Amino acid sequence: MTRRGRGAHVQIDALSHRYRRGSGPVLADVSLEIAPGSRVALIGRSGCGKSTLLHLIAGLATPTLGAIHIDGRRVTGPDPSRVVMFQEPCLLPWLTAARNVGLGLSFLGRREGRKEKIAALLDLVGLSAFADRNAQDLSGGQQQRVALARALAVEPDLLMLDEPFSALDALTRAALQRDVRAIAERLGLTLILVTHDIAEAVALCDRAVVLAGEPGRIVADLTFDLPADRSPLDPRFAEARARLYAALAGDLAPPEAATEASPPTPSVRPVPVERSFSHA
Ligand SMILES: Nc1ncnc2c1ncn2[C@@H]1O[C@H](COP(=O)(O)OP(=O)(O)OP(=O)(O)O)[C@@H](O)[C@H]1O
Ligand SMILES: [Mg+2]
Numbered sequence: 001m002t003r004r005g006r007g008a009h010v011q012i013d014a015l016s017h018r019y020r021r022g023s024g025p026v027l028a029d030v031s032l033e034i035a036p037g038s039r040v041a042l043i044g045r046s047g048c049g050k051s052t053l054l055h056l057i058a059g060l061a062t063p064t065l066g067a068i069h070i071d072g073r074r075v076t077g078p079d080p081s082r083v084v085m086f087q088e089p090c091l092l093p094w095l096t097a098a099r100n101v102g103l104g105l106s107f108l109g110r111r112e113g114r115k116e117k118i119a120a121l122l123d124l125v126g127l128s129a130f131a132d133r134n135a136q137d138l139s140g141g142q143q144q145r146v147a148l149a150r151a152l153a154v155e156p157d158l159l160m161l162d163e164p165f166s167a168l169d170a171l172t173r174a175a176l177q178r179d180v181r182a183i184a185e186r187l188g189l190t191l192i193l194v195t196h197d198i199a200e201a202v203a204l205c206d207r208a209v210v211l212a213g214e215p216g217r218i219v220a221d222l223t224f225d226l227p228a229d230r231s232p233l234d235p236r237f238a239e240a241r242a243r244l245y246a247a248l249a250g251d252l253a254p255p256e257a258a259t260e261a262s263p264p265t266p267s268v269r270p271v272p273v274e275r276s277f278s279h280a
Pocket of ligand 1: 019052
């Protein structure tokens with residue numbers, strides 16, 4: 001896997017979405033620009049529309065209002081240049097790790113250099129020793145690594161992760177977070193992570209976009225200035241986590257407190273928003 005992509009440029013303009021005619025909106029007036037090669041977390045409480053937004057960016061659904069452009073082209077359906085990894089690795093259990101990775105290449109009908117590509121991808125995700133093992137005989141973390149290698153096989157410009165590590169133990173999760181970040185950086189991919197885990201957002205990303213309310217809106221947009229090889233033990237990591245927690249806690253405050261103008265926290269860019277949603 002030697003190719004270094006440009007990383008997708010994502011532009012979302014005035015997006016609103018409802019699933020069915022007559023049902024309420026789940027996202028309202030979302031505008032967001034994601035720079036090529038950047039790593040951004042979409043974070044917020046359960047039900048605020050994070051997965052919906054990711055599916056819309058992936059082209060798995062069409063927004064009711066507004067538009068999404070990737071590298072200047074309007075998203076109208078799925079495309080192999082952008083891939084999504086879900087919480088479940090969704091491997092074929094009776095196939096080996098190598099053959100599961102090869103599925104991504106088969107999908108594109110790419111045969112040339114196939115064996116070498118699979119080997120390079122398994123190496124990239126640290127699973128060279130497990131190439132011939134059936135997926136069902138791998139641990140949860142190893143299965144997610146195979147799913148990552150399969151996703152990378154199609155050489156995407158945009159990698160989207162929807163809480164992909166939430167079923168894993170803390171140490172396995174931390175190792176995968178570190179590796180995914182390093183791989184995205186090395187390949188030049190744009191990465192969008194959906195999570196409600198504050199530490200995960202800080203570990204993997206350099207920016208966090210906070211969604212809140214029903215319908216979900218962007219209520220804060222934070223950047224983290226941390227080294228690439230960041231450690232949760234670094235005081236700057238703790239500071240970034242605290243800032244993100246404070247931004248998220250804005251949603252947890254009672255409605256009367258939330259409507260009062262509060263002084264902006266340094267380097268948190270609050271997004272003007274009608275705080276008309278309910279605070280359950
Ligand atoms: N296919 C669907 N049809 C109708 N409503 C849906 C559908 N998928 C999600 N919703 C609704 O849209 C809202 C946002 O859901 P979404 O899955 O995007 O939230 P989320 O932020 O990813 O939550 P979680 O953190 O629990 O995964 C919820 O109220 C949910 O019930
Ligand atoms: Mg979700």
